[in-house]
Amino acid sequence: MEILQIKDLSFTYPNTDSPAADGINMTVNQGEFILVCGASGCGKTTLLRLIKKELSPAGNLKGEILYNLDAKGFKETASAFDVGFVFQNPDSQIVTDSVWHELAFGLENMGIPSDTVRRRVGEMASYFGINEWYHSKTDSLSGGQKQILNLASVMVMDPKILILDEPTSQLDPITASEFIKTVYSLNREFGITVIIAEHRLEELFPLADRVAVMDGGNLIFYGSPEKACGALKDNPIFEGFPSAVKIFEGTKDLTELPEGYQCPLTVRDCKKYLNANFSHLSGKEVKVISPEPANPVIEAENLYFRYDKNLPDILRSMSISVCENEIMGILGGNGAGKTTALNVIAGAEMPYRGHVKIYGKKIKDFKNNSLYRNMLAYLPQDPQCIFVKNKVSEDFEAALAALNGKNQNIGSEIERISEELGISHLQNMHPYDLSGGELQKCAVAKLMLTDPKIMLLDEPTKGLDAVSKNKLISLLRKLRSKGMTFLIVTHDIEFAAGICDRCAMFFDGGIISQSAPNEFFSSNRFYTTSSHRACRDIFPNAILTDEVIGLCRGNV
Amino acid sequence: MSAYSKLHPLTCLVGYLCILIPAMFIKNPVIQLTSLLGSVLFLSVICDRKTIGSDLGFYIPLFVLMAVTNPLFSHNGATPLFFMNGNPVTLEAVIYGIFMSVMITSVLLWCKCYGIIINSDKIVYLFGKSLPKLSLLLSAALKFIPELKRRFRLTSSAQKTLGQYSTESYTDRIKRMCGVFSSVIGWSLENAVEKNNSMKARGYGMPGRSNYSIFKMTAADKTISVLYIACLSLTLAGAFTGKLYFSYYPTVSGIPDSPLALASYFSYFVCAMIPIIVESEEAIRWKYYRSKI
Numbered sequence: 001m002e003i004l005q006i007k008d009l010s011f012t013y014p015n016t017d018s019p020a021a022d023g024i025n026m027t028v029n030q031g032e033f034i035l036v037c038g039a040s041g042c043g044k045t046t047l048l049r050l051i052k053k054e055l056s057p058a059g060n061l062k063g064e065i066l067y068n069l070d071a072k073g074f075k076e077t078a079s080a081f082d083v084g085f086v087f088q089n090p091d092s093q094i095v096t097d098s099v100w101h102e103l104a105f106g107l108e109n110m111g112i113p114s115d116t117v118r119r120r121v122g123e124m125a126s127y128f129g130i131n132e133w134y135h136s137k138t139d140s141l142s143g144g145q146k147q148i149l150n151l152a153s154v155m156v157m158d159p160k161i162l163i164l165d166e167p168t169s170q171l172d173p174i175t176a177s178e179f180i181k182t183v184y185s186l187n188r189e190f191g192i193t194v195i196i197a198e199h200r201l202e203e204l205f206p207l208a209d210r211v212a213v214m215d216g217g218n219l220i221f222y223g224s225p226e227k228a229c230g231a232l233k234d235n236p237i238f239e240g241f242p243s244a245v246k247i248f249e250g251t252k253d254l255t256e257l258p259e260g261y262q263c264p265l266t267v268r269d270c271k272k273y274l275n276a277n278f279s280h281l282s283g284k285e286v287k288v289i290s291p292e293p294a295n296p297v298i299e300a301e302n303l304y305f306r307y308d309k310n311l312p313d314i315l316r317s318m319s320i321s322v323c324e325n326e327i328m329g330i331l332g333g334n335g336a337g338k339t340t341a342l343n344v345i346a347g348a349e350m351p352y353r354g355h356v357k358i359y360g361k362k363i364k365d366f367k368n369n370s371l372y373r374n375m376l377a378y379l380p381q382d383p384q385c386i387f388v389k390n391k392v393s394e395d396f397e398a399a400l401a402a403l404n405g406k407n408q409n410i411g412s413e414i415e416r417i418s419e420e421l422g423i424s425h426l427q428n429m430h431p432y433d434l435s436g437g438e439l440q441k442c443a444v445a446k447l448m449l450t451d452p453k454i455m456l457l458d459e460p461t462k463g464l465d466a467v468s469k470n471k472l473i474s475l476l477r478k479l480r481s482k483g484m485t486f487l488i489v490t491h492d493i494e495f496a497a498g499i500c501d502r503c504a505m506f507f508d509g510g511i512i513s514q515s516a517p518n519e520f521f522s523s524n525r526f527y528t529t530s531s532h533r534a535c536r537d538i539f540p541n542a543i544l545t546d547e548v549i550g551l552c553r554g555n556v
Numbered sequence: 557m558s559a560y561s562k563l564h565p566l567t568c569l570v571g572y573l574c575i576l577i578p579a580m581f582i583k584n585p586v587i588q589l590t591s592l593l594g595s596v597l598f599l600s601v602i603c604d605r606k607t608i609g610s611d612l613g614f615y616i617p618l619f620v621l622m623a624v625t626n627p628l629f630s631h632n633g634a635t636p637l638f639f640m641n642g643n644p645v646t647l648e649a650v651i652y653g654i655f656m657s658v659m660i661t662s663v664l665l666w667c668k669c670y671g672i673i674i675n676s677d678k679i680v681y682l683f684g685k686s687l688p689k690l691s692l693l694l695s696a697a698l699k700f701i702p703e704l705k706r707r708f709r710l711t712s713s714a715q716k717t718l719g720q721y722s723t724e725s726y727t728d729r730i731k732r733m734c735g736v737f738s739s740v741i742g743w744s745l746e747n748a749v750e751k752n753n754s755m756k757a758r759g760y761g762m763p764g765r766s767n768y769s770i771f772k773m774t775a776a777d778k779t780i781s782v783l784y785i786a787c788l789s790l791t792l793a794g795a796f797t798g799k800l801y802f803s804y805y806p807t808v809s810g811i812p813d814s815p816l817a818l819a820s821y822f823s824y825f826v827c828a829m830i831p832i833i834v835e836s837e838e839a840i841r842w843k844y845y846r847s848k849i
Contacts, residue, residue: 080758085757091747092747092751093750093753095692096695097676097695097699098695108766108768109758109759109762110759112768118770137702139702139703348713348716377718380713385707386718389735399720447718450718
């Protein structure tokens with residue numbers, strides 16, 4: 001049964017010429033799991049908001065969206081309660097201060113009497129495992145808990161269609177995959193129609209019944225995920241597809257597959273495919289050039305840190321050294337203290353024992369901000385934090401003026417850096433109007449104004465799509481070739497494997513192991529890239545899809 | 557969580573008023589001492605030792621200060637004890653000072669206790685009864701304030717590591733702070749738009765909104781409320797008939813001990829002890845149930 005029908009839908013925002021959605025036709029069946037993907041700015045969010053009538057943006061709308069929610073035929077409208085919507089940012093969609101009130105909020109709006117509300121809220125809270133923190137303040141929850149609460153407080157209204165707009169982009173990978181599993185089980189166990197937009201395709205691809213791929217406001221593909229793989233091979237969106245798909249598409253011409261062989265979507269199927277077709281290459285290794293030891297520029301020894309006298313240690317005897325001109329990655333679980341470690345190294349927090357040396361000089365010996373001038377720059381997790389003015393260019397000017405005084409040639413300096421990073425066209429934008437990738441670039445540019453030798457980055461790939469991620473990688477490589485040193489804290493295993501010279505594992509308040517990525521990830525069984533999980537039987541130290549494809553083709 | 561704070565918000569509010577009205581308006585030493593005794597006992601039950609220790613350090617000097625100030629400035633009273641700078645320091649003024657500080661300290665302590673008992677959930681509920689919109693607004697504000705604080709901390713720390721604060725100059729630092737503050741305000745407006753979307757998406761603004769709360773009026777809540785009101789009525793009856801009248805000036809009168817006054821003392825004592833009784837009843841019950849495990 002069809003539940004949603006979109007006919008010739010076009011939408012143009014006011015004061016723009018090109019449509020954000022252009023001639024979209026799609027139907028969604030009852031109980032389907034639809035994945036909507038595409039690069040940032042492709043019109044995903046616009047489409048999702050048009051489906052949820054209450055959030056329809058103002059603009060010029062043509063075409064129709066029809067709902068068939070009770071199997072009695074198509075209608076033009078759906079009530080606010082039949083279509084549930086979960087937003088991207090876990091924090092800003094929470095309305096009230098207590099968890100129980102947040103869960104009841106939608107039901108209050110429906111005008112449901114207290115006793116029924118109590119029963120339905122209780123039921124939802126136990127289904128989502130909220131009982132433990134039912135009486136908590138929403139402010140005290142972790143990001144993952146917040147997003148589960150958002151999902152639960154939408155589900156409590158018993159929607160027929162659940163729409164999620166990049167719900168996991170602000171979560172770490174483990175929390176994100178738990179969240180996706182919860183959504184998937186809602187779909188499987190209760191038959192709720194799910195329409196989800198995401199950048200994180202690795203996990204969602206195998207789960208989706210159909211994939212809708214958008215590009216420049218057009219729906220360029222709508223069909224099963226297996227078919228999407230072959231059809232979109234040359235589209236930039238392919239960068240974000242699961243490793244299994246990329247390996248398959250990169251190597252299938254070397255094999256003689258039977259007609260109609262389905263593209264593998266999961267690590268399991270990819271492993272089967274590789275073992276069946278490439279076992280004769282077994283044992284081949286990627287040549288790893290181990291970096292020559294250079295002089296260390298960040299030396300942290302025996303750091304101990306806690307936020308308050310009575311709280312437990314976050315850092316316990318943590319030591320790390322980063323060499324000149326290298327990209328070092330710190331990986332580790334959620335809430336392990338990686339960000340705290342970075343804060344301490346950046347001098348934003350002071351350890352109660354141990355010290356950090358930058359270029360051989362202790363942090364406290366850098367007087368009067370000299371640490372943050374021509375030396376060290378720190379990009380926090382939320383890059384919006386570093387902008388304080390209403391325009392990117394104004395912000396840059398103010399920052400430079402504060403650093404160097406007004407007599408410097410500010411304009412030319414900004415121009416030089418903007419051109420180098422390719423953000424000249426963004427100078428007149430408000431920082432909040434930038435997309436994730438653009439914001440990240442502008443933030444790096446702002447850090448570059450201080451002309452740093454060392455840059456610390458906290459989760460730089462949070463919320464970025466595959467294309468922006470690749471752009472960030474090439475940007476960081478370019479800056480490194482000019483002599484800069486990077487220390488990056490990240491959850492993103494594939495990103496770390498692709499860019500780092502050395503990776504370190506943060507666990508239990510300190511660094512427990514560090515080595516070059518190929519060695520680091522190939523000695524891990526679980527905490528490693530999906531390409532490596534798929535190929536480890538044949539190629540013991542390949543960790544990137546390109547490496548696997550290269551080994552299969554014999555040109556590494 | 558204390559047993560008393562599990563009571564219904566309305567019962568808590570009734571208890572609060574029943575204890576405060578006599579304590580503030582009846583100038584009778586017995587009433588005031590009862591109030592102080594009740595508040596100290598209650599505080600010692602619901603707070604941990606550390607807080608009590610630091611509270612003592614605040615309230616005892618305050619008590620002494622208030623008690624000493626009155627005789628120094630007020631020279632009424634018929635019994636001079638000694639002369640200071642040619643002014644009499646009278647026995648009556650000393651006694652009045654002591655009882656004023658008993659009154660003020662006990663009121664402060666009760667307010668502290670009920671500040672702990674009546675948390676934001678209960679406040680939102682109490683307001684929501686009469687003004688549902690206001691209760692939602694309150695709840696949203698309570699969510700928003702910590703968010704704003706965190707944002708401010710993040711932004712200013714990010715600005716610090718960008719070298720935007722010159723550590724020397726105060727005016728510079730204040731200027732930067734203002735910049736951070738205005739950006740945080742901008743962020744909060746942006747945030748408000750998203751919050752509004754989220755409210756709309758969940759059907760806010762549809763007619764016939766109901767008001768849900770996790771609180772349920774139980775039989776115990778009702779009994780305690782009735783007991784409170786009965787006790788208050790009896791105490792007030794004593795006060796309005798003048799049977800509790802006590803004068804400090806020009807000479808200290810005797811403590812009223814008519815039957816009605818005694819009944820009033822007793823009923824106020826019950827009022828002041830209800831919180832402790834609720835707490836210890838719960839503790840005893842718990843011990844009893846645990847002995848059966």
